[in-house]
Amino acid sequence: MRKFFGYLLSPVFYLLFGIVITVFHPVQWLCLKLGGYQTHKKSVDILNGCLLALYYVLGNRVKFINKQQLPTDRPILFVANHQSMYDIPPLIFFLRKHHGKFISKIELAKGIPSISFNLRHGGAANIDRKDPKQSIAEILKLANNMKAKNWSAFIFPEGTRAKTGKVKPFNVGGIATILKKVPNVLVVPIAINDSWKMVRYGTFPLNTFIHMSWEVLAPIEPYGFNAEEVVAQAEARIREKIS
Template sequence: MRKFLGYILSPLHYISFGLALLIFHPIQWLCFNLFGYKAHKRSVDILNWFLMASYYWLGNTVTFVNKQKLPIGRSIIFMANHQSTYDIPPLIWYLRKYHAKFISKIELAKGIPSVSYNLRHGGGANIDRKDNRQSISELVKLGTRMKENNWSAVIFPEGTRSKDGHVKMFQGGGVGALLKKCPDALIVPVAISNSWKVIRYGQYPLNTFIPMRWEVLAPIEPGEKSANELALMVENRIKECLKQE
Protein backbone atom coordinates (compact mmCIF):
# COMPACT_ATOMS: atom_id res chain seq x y z
CA MET A 1 0.00 0.00 0.00
CA ARG A 2 2.80 2.44 0.86
CA LYS A 3 4.47 1.84 -2.48
CA PHE A 4 1.17 2.29 -4.31
CA LEU A 5 0.57 5.59 -2.50
CA GLY A 6 4.09 6.60 -3.48
CA TYR A 7 3.07 6.64 -7.16
CA ILE A 8 0.35 9.15 -6.29
CA LEU A 9 2.12 11.30 -3.70
CA SER A 10 5.69 11.42 -5.06
CA PRO A 11 4.84 13.97 -7.79
CA LEU A 12 3.35 16.30 -5.15
CA HIS A 13 6.54 16.05 -3.11
CA TYR A 14 8.82 16.59 -6.11
CA ILE A 15 6.83 19.60 -7.33
CA SER A 16 6.98 21.18 -3.87
CA PHE A 17 10.67 20.37 -3.47
CA GLY A 18 11.57 21.64 -6.94
CA LEU A 19 9.57 24.87 -6.63
CA ALA A 20 11.37 25.68 -3.38
CA LEU A 21 14.74 25.25 -5.09
CA LEU A 22 13.74 27.41 -8.05
CA ILE A 23 12.17 30.18 -5.98
CA PHE A 24 15.00 30.44 -3.48
CA HIS A 25 17.80 30.49 -6.05
CA PRO A 26 17.33 34.19 -6.93
CA ILE A 27 16.49 34.95 -3.30
CA GLN A 28 19.85 33.51 -2.26
CA TRP A 29 21.63 35.52 -4.95
CA LEU A 30 20.02 38.76 -3.82
CA CYS A 31 20.66 38.07 -0.14
CA PHE A 32 24.30 37.16 -0.69
CA ASN A 33 25.18 39.95 -3.10
CA LEU A 34 23.19 42.77 -1.51
CA PHE A 35 23.20 41.96 2.20
CA GLY A 36 26.03 39.49 2.85
CA TYR A 37 26.51 36.32 4.86
CA LYS A 38 23.81 36.70 7.53
CA ALA A 39 21.01 37.37 5.04
CA HIS A 40 22.22 34.57 2.76
CA LYS A 41 22.34 32.10 5.64
CA ARG A 42 18.84 33.09 6.71
CA SER A 43 17.55 32.47 3.20
CA VAL A 44 19.18 29.03 3.17
CA ASP A 45 17.67 28.19 6.56
CA ILE A 46 14.18 29.10 5.36
CA LEU A 47 14.71 27.19 2.10
CA ASN A 48 15.49 24.05 4.07
CA TRP A 49 12.36 24.49 6.17
CA PHE A 50 10.35 24.38 2.93
CA LEU A 51 12.35 21.39 1.66
CA MET A 52 11.69 19.56 4.91
CA ALA A 53 8.01 20.51 4.76
CA SER A 54 7.78 18.84 1.34
CA TYR A 55 8.32 15.48 3.09
CA TYR A 56 4.81 15.75 4.49
CA TRP A 57 3.28 15.45 1.02
CA LEU A 58 4.40 11.83 1.29
CA GLY A 59 2.91 11.39 4.74
CA ASN A 60 6.46 11.15 6.09
CA THR A 61 7.23 12.85 9.38
CA VAL A 62 10.30 14.48 10.92
CA THR A 63 11.13 14.15 14.61
CA PHE A 64 14.25 16.02 15.70
CA VAL A 65 15.31 15.43 19.30
CA ASN A 66 17.96 17.63 20.90
CA LYS A 67 18.02 17.43 24.68
CA GLN A 68 21.67 18.45 24.87
CA LYS A 69 22.68 21.87 26.19
CA LEU A 70 25.18 22.61 23.45
CA PRO A 71 27.27 25.79 23.66
CA ILE A 72 26.59 28.76 21.42
CA GLY A 73 29.71 30.52 20.18
CA ARG A 74 31.88 27.39 20.18
CA SER A 75 32.62 25.35 17.09
CA ILE A 76 30.94 21.94 16.98
CA ILE A 77 31.60 18.98 14.70
CA PHE A 78 28.32 17.12 14.30
CA MET A 79 29.04 13.53 13.22
CA ALA A 80 26.05 11.65 11.82
CA ASN A 81 25.28 8.40 10.08
CA HIS A 82 24.08 8.93 6.51
CA GLN A 83 21.05 7.22 4.99
CA SER A 84 19.79 9.49 2.18
CA THR A 85 19.75 13.05 0.86
CA TYR A 86 16.65 13.49 3.02
CA ASP A 87 19.00 13.58 6.02
CA ILE A 88 20.20 17.08 5.18
CA PRO A 89 17.35 19.66 5.29
CA PRO A 90 16.35 18.83 8.90
CA LEU A 91 20.01 19.09 9.97
CA ILE A 92 20.33 22.52 8.37
CA TRP A 93 17.05 23.78 9.86
CA TYR A 94 17.30 22.42 13.39
CA LEU A 95 21.03 23.14 13.77
CA ARG A 96 20.81 26.59 12.19
CA LYS A 97 21.90 28.52 15.28
CA TYR A 98 25.22 26.65 15.25
CA HIS A 99 26.10 27.78 11.70
CA ALA A 100 26.75 24.20 10.65
CA LYS A 101 28.55 23.81 7.30
CA PHE A 102 28.57 20.67 5.18
CA ILE A 103 31.22 18.68 3.38
CA SER A 104 29.87 17.85 -0.10
CA LYS A 105 30.95 16.25 -3.33
CA ILE A 106 32.34 18.87 -5.70
CA GLU A 107 29.99 17.62 -8.44
CA LEU A 108 27.03 19.02 -6.48
CA ALA A 109 28.42 22.57 -6.67
CA LYS A 110 27.18 22.93 -10.25
CA GLY A 111 23.83 22.55 -11.97
CA ILE A 112 21.37 22.29 -9.04
CA PRO A 113 19.24 25.38 -8.35
CA SER A 114 19.75 26.80 -4.84
CA VAL A 115 21.80 23.80 -3.68
CA SER A 116 24.83 24.48 -5.90
CA TYR A 117 24.76 28.21 -5.16
CA ASN A 118 24.80 27.57 -1.43
CA LEU A 119 27.61 25.03 -1.75
CA ARG A 120 29.72 27.59 -3.61
CA HIS A 121 28.99 30.54 -1.31
CA GLY A 122 27.79 29.14 2.01
CA GLY A 123 31.21 28.43 3.53
CA GLY A 124 31.28 24.63 3.46
CA ALA A 125 33.83 22.33 1.80
CA ASN A 126 33.38 20.89 -1.69
CA ILE A 127 35.70 17.95 -2.11
CA ASP A 128 36.88 15.94 -5.08
CA ARG A 129 36.92 12.33 -3.91
CA LYS A 130 39.35 11.45 -6.69
CA ASP A 131 41.86 14.07 -5.53
CA ASN A 132 43.05 13.44 -1.98
CA ARG A 133 45.20 16.57 -1.88
CA GLN A 134 42.31 18.80 -2.90
CA SER A 135 40.01 17.12 -0.36
CA ILE A 136 42.42 17.65 2.52
CA SER A 137 43.00 21.25 1.43
CA GLU A 138 39.26 21.97 1.44
CA LEU A 139 38.81 20.40 4.87
CA VAL A 140 41.69 22.43 6.27
CA LYS A 141 40.17 25.62 4.87
CA LEU A 142 36.83 24.72 6.44
CA GLY A 143 38.54 24.09 9.77
CA THR A 144 40.15 27.52 9.54
CA ARG A 145 36.80 29.20 8.82
CA MET A 146 35.28 27.33 11.77
CA LYS A 147 38.02 28.63 14.05
CA GLU A 148 37.78 32.21 12.81
CA ASN A 149 33.97 32.46 12.85
CA ASN A 150 32.93 29.97 15.56
CA TRP A 151 31.14 28.01 12.86
CA SER A 152 30.28 24.33 13.11
CA ALA A 153 30.35 21.47 10.62
CA VAL A 154 28.28 18.40 9.82
CA ILE A 155 30.16 15.39 8.52
CA PHE A 156 29.10 11.89 7.51
CA PRO A 157 32.11 9.74 8.46
CA GLU A 158 30.78 6.60 6.73
CA GLY A 159 31.82 8.23 3.45
CA THR A 160 28.73 7.02 1.59
CA ARG A 161 25.06 6.47 2.28
CA SER A 162 23.78 3.29 3.90
CA LYS A 163 21.19 1.67 1.64
CA ASP A 164 19.64 -0.42 4.41
CA GLY A 165 20.08 1.87 7.41
CA HIS A 166 22.87 -0.22 8.95
CA VAL A 167 25.70 1.99 10.21
CA LYS A 168 28.96 1.47 8.34
CA MET A 169 32.45 1.93 9.74
CA PHE A 170 33.22 5.57 10.59
CA GLN A 171 36.45 7.01 9.18
CA GLY A 172 38.48 9.53 11.18
CA GLY A 173 40.13 11.44 8.34
CA GLY A 174 37.55 14.21 8.04
CA VAL A 175 37.23 14.99 11.73
CA GLY A 176 41.02 14.81 12.07
CA ALA A 177 41.55 17.42 9.35
CA LEU A 178 39.00 19.76 10.93
CA LEU A 179 40.47 19.38 14.42
CA LYS A 180 43.95 20.27 13.18
CA LYS A 181 42.76 23.79 12.44
CA CYS A 182 39.95 23.94 15.00
CA PRO A 183 41.23 21.87 17.96
CA ASP A 184 38.71 23.30 20.44
CA ALA A 185 35.69 22.01 18.51
CA LEU A 186 33.22 19.87 20.44
CA ILE A 187 32.27 16.49 18.95
CA VAL A 188 28.52 15.79 18.86
CA PRO A 189 27.01 12.54 17.48
CA VAL A 190 23.67 12.63 15.64
CA ALA A 191 21.73 9.40 15.09
CA ILE A 192 19.48 9.31 12.02
CA SER A 193 16.89 6.60 11.54
CA ASN A 194 14.45 5.59 8.80
CA SER A 195 15.34 8.17 6.13
CA TRP A 196 16.73 5.33 4.00
CA LYS A 197 13.25 3.86 3.81
CA VAL A 198 12.03 6.88 1.82
CA ILE A 199 14.10 5.75 -1.17
CA ARG A 200 13.68 2.01 -0.59
CA TYR A 201 12.15 1.68 -4.09
CA GLY A 202 14.45 4.24 -5.72
CA GLN A 203 13.66 7.81 -6.68
CA TYR A 204 10.19 6.84 -7.93
CA PRO A 205 8.00 5.93 -6.29
CA LEU A 206 9.20 7.31 -2.99
CA ASN A 207 8.06 5.47 0.10
CA THR A 208 5.28 6.97 2.21
CA PHE A 209 4.21 7.37 5.83
CA ILE A 210 7.73 6.87 7.21
CA PRO A 211 8.47 8.25 10.72
CA MET A 212 11.96 9.70 10.31
CA ARG A 213 13.96 10.62 13.38
CA TRP A 214 17.09 12.62 14.18
CA GLU A 215 18.54 12.52 17.71
CA VAL A 216 21.42 14.62 19.01
CA LEU A 217 23.47 12.56 21.46
CA ALA A 218 25.74 13.53 24.34
CA PRO A 219 28.77 15.60 23.27
CA ILE A 220 32.34 14.38 23.45
CA GLU A 221 35.32 16.52 24.42
CA PRO A 222 38.08 15.54 21.97
CA GLY A 223 40.92 16.05 24.46
CA GLU A 224 43.91 13.95 23.54
CA LYS A 225 41.91 11.33 21.65
CA SER A 226 42.97 10.53 18.10
CA ALA A 227 40.63 11.13 15.19
CA ASN A 228 40.12 7.38 14.76
CA GLU A 229 39.30 6.93 18.45
CA LEU A 230 36.72 9.72 18.22
CA ALA A 231 35.21 8.21 15.07
CA LEU A 232 34.86 4.82 16.78
CA MET A 233 33.30 6.38 19.88
CA VAL A 234 30.73 8.24 17.79
CA GLU A 235 30.00 5.16 15.67
CA ASN A 236 29.35 3.06 18.76
CA ARG A 237 27.11 5.67 20.37
CA ILE A 238 25.01 5.98 17.23
CA LYS A 239 24.75 2.20 16.90
CA GLU A 240 23.69 1.97 20.54
CA CYS A 241 21.02 4.63 19.98
CA LEU A 242 19.75 2.83 16.88
CA LYS A 243 19.99 -0.54 18.67
CA GLN A 244 22.43 -1.96 16.12
CA GLU A 245 25.33 -4.31 16.81
Protein backbone atom coordinates (compact mmCIF):
# COMPACT_ATOMS: atom_id res chain seq x y z
CA MET A 1 0.00 0.00 0.00
CA ARG A 2 2.83 2.41 0.81
CA LYS A 3 4.39 1.72 -2.57
CA PHE A 4 1.05 2.39 -4.28
CA PHE A 5 0.79 5.78 -2.60
CA GLY A 6 4.43 6.35 -3.53
CA TYR A 7 3.52 6.11 -7.21
CA LEU A 8 0.77 8.67 -6.67
CA LEU A 9 2.64 11.13 -4.46
CA SER A 10 6.23 10.96 -5.75
CA PRO A 11 5.50 13.04 -8.89
CA VAL A 12 3.96 15.73 -6.68
CA PHE A 13 6.98 15.63 -4.37
CA TYR A 14 9.48 15.88 -7.21
CA LEU A 15 7.55 18.69 -8.90
CA LEU A 16 7.53 20.73 -5.70
CA PHE A 17 11.15 19.82 -4.95
CA GLY A 18 12.17 21.06 -8.39
CA ILE A 19 10.22 24.29 -7.97
CA VAL A 20 11.80 24.99 -4.57
CA ILE A 21 15.42 24.46 -5.65
CA THR A 22 14.84 26.39 -8.89
CA VAL A 23 13.30 29.37 -7.11
CA PHE A 24 15.96 29.47 -4.39
CA HIS A 25 18.88 29.39 -6.83
CA PRO A 26 18.55 33.06 -7.88
CA VAL A 27 17.42 33.93 -4.35
CA GLN A 28 20.71 32.59 -2.99
CA TRP A 29 22.67 34.47 -5.64
CA LEU A 30 20.96 37.74 -4.76
CA CYS A 31 21.36 37.20 -1.04
CA LEU A 32 25.07 36.46 -1.43
CA LYS A 33 25.71 39.43 -3.71
CA LEU A 34 23.64 41.96 -1.78
CA GLY A 35 23.90 40.78 1.82
CA GLY A 36 27.01 38.61 2.03
CA TYR A 37 27.46 35.47 4.07
CA GLN A 38 24.81 36.05 6.76
CA THR A 39 22.03 36.84 4.32
CA HIS A 40 23.00 33.94 2.08
CA LYS A 41 22.98 31.59 5.06
CA LYS A 42 19.45 32.68 6.00
CA SER A 43 18.27 31.87 2.49
CA VAL A 44 19.88 28.42 2.76
CA ASP A 45 18.18 27.82 6.13
CA ILE A 46 14.79 28.72 4.64
CA LEU A 47 15.50 26.56 1.58
CA ASN A 48 16.16 23.52 3.74
CA GLY A 49 13.10 24.23 5.87
CA CYS A 50 11.04 24.15 2.68
CA LEU A 51 12.69 20.93 1.49
CA LEU A 52 12.05 19.36 4.88
CA ALA A 53 8.37 20.36 4.70
CA LEU A 54 8.06 18.43 1.42
CA TYR A 55 8.62 15.14 3.27
CA TYR A 56 5.11 15.58 4.63
CA VAL A 57 3.71 15.56 1.08
CA LEU A 58 4.55 11.85 1.13
CA GLY A 59 2.94 11.38 4.53
CA ASN A 60 6.38 10.99 6.10
CA ARG A 61 7.18 12.40 9.52
CA VAL A 62 10.35 13.94 10.87
CA LYS A 63 11.25 13.81 14.54
CA PHE A 64 14.32 15.82 15.53
CA ILE A 65 15.46 15.17 19.08
CA ASN A 66 18.00 17.48 20.64
CA LYS A 67 18.17 17.41 24.43
CA GLN A 68 21.79 18.57 24.48
CA GLN A 69 22.82 22.05 25.53
CA LEU A 70 25.28 22.63 22.72
CA PRO A 71 27.57 25.66 22.84
CA THR A 72 27.50 28.32 20.15
CA ASP A 73 30.85 29.84 21.09
CA ARG A 74 33.03 26.99 19.80
CA PRO A 75 33.09 24.91 16.61
CA ILE A 76 31.29 21.58 16.58
CA LEU A 77 31.96 18.53 14.44
CA PHE A 78 28.65 16.73 13.96
CA VAL A 79 29.27 13.06 13.17
CA ALA A 80 26.30 11.12 11.78
CA ASN A 81 25.44 7.86 10.10
CA HIS A 82 24.25 8.27 6.52
CA GLN A 83 21.13 6.62 5.13
CA SER A 84 19.93 8.81 2.25
CA MET A 85 20.23 12.24 0.66
CA TYR A 86 17.18 13.16 2.73
CA ASP A 87 19.36 13.07 5.86
CA ILE A 88 20.63 16.54 5.04
CA PRO A 89 17.81 19.16 5.16
CA PRO A 90 16.84 18.38 8.78
CA LEU A 91 20.48 18.68 9.89
CA ILE A 92 20.89 22.07 8.24
CA PHE A 93 17.54 23.43 9.38
CA PHE A 94 17.37 22.27 12.99
CA LEU A 95 21.05 22.95 13.72
CA ARG A 96 21.19 26.20 11.74
CA LYS A 97 22.52 28.32 14.61
CA HIS A 98 25.77 26.34 14.52
CA HIS A 99 26.71 27.31 10.93
CA GLY A 100 27.36 23.71 9.92
CA LYS A 101 29.19 23.03 6.65
CA PHE A 102 29.27 19.72 4.82
CA ILE A 103 32.13 17.58 3.66
CA SER A 104 30.63 16.37 0.39
CA LYS A 105 31.49 14.82 -2.95
CA ILE A 106 32.74 17.32 -5.51
CA GLU A 107 30.24 15.92 -8.03
CA LEU A 108 27.41 17.50 -6.04
CA ALA A 109 28.94 20.97 -6.40
CA LYS A 110 27.73 21.36 -9.97
CA GLY A 111 24.54 20.79 -11.92
CA ILE A 112 21.97 20.89 -9.10
CA PRO A 113 20.10 24.18 -8.70
CA SER A 114 20.46 25.75 -5.23
CA ILE A 115 22.23 22.75 -3.73
CA SER A 116 25.35 23.03 -5.90
CA PHE A 117 25.40 26.80 -5.48
CA ASN A 118 25.42 26.47 -1.71
CA LEU A 119 28.15 23.83 -1.78
CA ARG A 120 30.33 26.12 -3.91
CA HIS A 121 29.67 29.38 -2.08
CA GLY A 122 28.50 28.42 1.42
CA GLY A 123 31.77 27.11 2.85
CA ALA A 124 31.52 23.36 2.23
CA ALA A 125 34.52 21.11 1.64
CA ASN A 126 33.90 19.58 -1.78
CA ILE A 127 36.25 16.64 -2.04
CA ASP A 128 37.38 14.61 -5.02
CA ARG A 129 37.69 11.07 -3.76
CA LYS A 130 40.05 10.24 -6.62
CA ASP A 131 42.44 13.02 -5.61
CA PRO A 132 43.72 12.66 -2.01
CA LYS A 133 45.72 15.91 -2.15
CA GLN A 134 42.68 17.90 -3.24
CA SER A 135 40.55 16.25 -0.55
CA ILE A 136 43.02 17.06 2.21
CA ALA A 137 43.32 20.65 0.98
CA GLU A 138 39.54 21.10 1.05
CA ILE A 139 39.21 19.69 4.55
CA LEU A 140 42.10 21.87 5.76
CA LYS A 141 40.38 24.94 4.30
CA LEU A 142 37.19 24.02 6.15
CA ALA A 143 39.14 23.40 9.36
CA ASN A 144 40.77 26.82 9.12
CA ASN A 145 37.36 28.45 8.66
CA MET A 146 36.00 26.54 11.64
CA LYS A 147 38.82 27.86 13.78
CA ALA A 148 38.72 31.43 12.45
CA LYS A 149 34.96 31.90 12.03
CA ASN A 150 33.57 29.53 14.67
CA TRP A 151 31.82 27.43 12.01
CA SER A 152 30.78 23.85 12.58
CA ALA A 153 30.86 20.90 10.19
CA PHE A 154 28.84 17.80 9.35
CA ILE A 155 30.58 14.60 8.34
CA PHE A 156 29.28 11.17 7.37
CA PRO A 157 32.27 8.95 8.24
CA GLU A 158 30.77 5.83 6.64
CA GLY A 159 31.73 7.39 3.31
CA THR A 160 28.68 6.09 1.44
CA ARG A 161 25.00 5.75 2.26
CA ALA A 162 23.82 2.70 4.18
CA LYS A 163 21.01 1.57 1.88
CA THR A 164 19.45 -0.78 4.44
CA GLY A 165 20.07 1.39 7.49
CA LYS A 166 22.80 -0.85 8.86
CA VAL A 167 25.70 1.27 10.10
CA LYS A 168 28.95 0.75 8.21
CA PRO A 169 32.38 1.07 9.84
CA PHE A 170 33.41 4.70 10.38
CA ASN A 171 36.46 6.13 8.65
CA VAL A 172 38.86 8.26 10.67
CA GLY A 173 40.54 10.39 7.98
CA GLY A 174 38.52 13.61 7.72
CA ILE A 175 37.71 13.62 11.41
CA ALA A 176 41.39 13.22 12.35
CA THR A 177 42.33 16.22 10.21
CA ILE A 178 39.72 18.46 11.84
CA LEU A 179 40.61 17.29 15.34
CA LYS A 180 44.25 18.14 14.68
CA LYS A 181 43.62 21.55 13.11
CA VAL A 182 40.74 22.71 15.33
CA PRO A 183 41.90 21.92 18.89
CA ASN A 184 38.80 23.40 20.58
CA VAL A 185 36.29 21.46 18.45
CA LEU A 186 33.51 19.54 20.19
CA VAL A 187 32.43 16.23 18.63
CA VAL A 188 28.68 15.58 18.62
CA PRO A 189 27.26 12.27 17.30
CA ILE A 190 23.86 12.22 15.60
CA ALA A 191 21.86 9.03 15.07
CA ILE A 192 19.63 8.99 11.99
CA ASN A 193 16.91 6.36 11.92
CA ASP A 194 14.79 5.14 9.01
CA SER A 195 15.50 7.83 6.41
CA TRP A 196 16.73 4.95 4.22
CA LYS A 197 13.16 3.69 4.06
CA MET A 198 12.17 6.80 2.11
CA VAL A 199 14.27 5.48 -0.80
CA ARG A 200 13.65 1.79 -0.16
CA TYR A 201 12.41 1.40 -3.76
CA GLY A 202 15.02 3.71 -5.24
CA THR A 203 14.38 7.21 -6.51
CA PHE A 204 10.93 6.22 -7.80
CA PRO A 205 8.60 5.64 -6.22
CA LEU A 206 9.59 7.22 -2.94
CA ASN A 207 8.24 5.47 0.10
CA THR A 208 5.37 6.94 2.09
CA PHE A 209 4.12 7.19 5.69
CA ILE A 210 7.57 6.66 7.19
CA HIS A 211 8.47 7.90 10.67
CA MET A 212 12.07 9.13 10.55
CA SER A 213 14.15 10.47 13.41
CA TRP A 214 17.33 12.46 13.99
CA GLU A 215 18.72 12.36 17.53
CA VAL A 216 21.57 14.53 18.78
CA LEU A 217 23.59 12.48 21.26
CA ALA A 218 25.82 13.46 24.16
CA PRO A 219 28.90 15.44 23.07
CA ILE A 220 32.38 13.97 23.15
CA GLU A 221 35.22 16.11 24.44
CA PRO A 222 38.15 14.94 22.28
CA TYR A 223 40.87 16.30 24.56
CA GLY A 224 43.03 13.42 25.80
CA PHE A 225 41.86 10.97 23.14
CA ASN A 226 43.37 10.18 19.76
CA ALA A 227 41.24 10.38 16.62
CA GLU A 228 40.62 6.62 16.49
CA GLU A 229 39.27 6.64 20.05
CA VAL A 230 37.00 9.62 19.38
CA VAL A 231 35.59 8.01 16.23
CA ALA A 232 35.08 4.71 18.05
CA GLN A 233 33.11 6.49 20.78
CA ALA A 234 30.93 8.31 18.25
CA GLU A 235 30.30 5.14 16.25
CA ALA A 236 29.40 3.14 19.37
CA ARG A 237 26.91 5.77 20.57
CA ILE A 238 25.25 5.95 17.16
CA ARG A 239 25.02 2.16 16.81
CA GLU A 240 23.24 1.98 20.17
CA LYS A 241 20.49 4.25 18.83
CA ILE A 242 19.92 2.67 15.42
CA SER A 243 16.79 0.52 15.42
